[in-house]
Amino acid sequence: MVLTINVAVLLAVIIVLRLRRRTEARKRSDEQLTVVIVLVFGVLIAPTAFGQWIRDVVGSMAEGITRSGTP
Template identity: 60%
Template sequence: MLTINVAVLLAAVAFFRLRRRTEARSRFDEKMTVVIALALGILLAPTPAGWGILRFGQVASGATQAGR
């Protein structure tokens, strides 16, 4: 049985959409890319990968504030 992780599928779709040239995109394409990115974020947020990204962002933010 073949199973497809929706987050992996959305990440692949977002990757290939973002590789396209910006001059060739319509407003609909831009909006669709934003929707895909938001859906991917919602799917990744409760996972261990999502928590790791959040922790990395907090560490980076703390490091930049400590440097001030």
């Protein structure tokens, strides 16, 4: 479990560094690699307590938006 969290932190740093670059200079393969890295990050973070907390927060926000649109 500790190794998974360390890999997830490493991927988070890589994602931040990749997203800070200029978007005009990116190639299609570069964008695809970023998507794959983000998907792997999501799979690694999902079973952790932090991943569950993110899911709960996003779920409650979506539920609140749904309720506010209902008369």
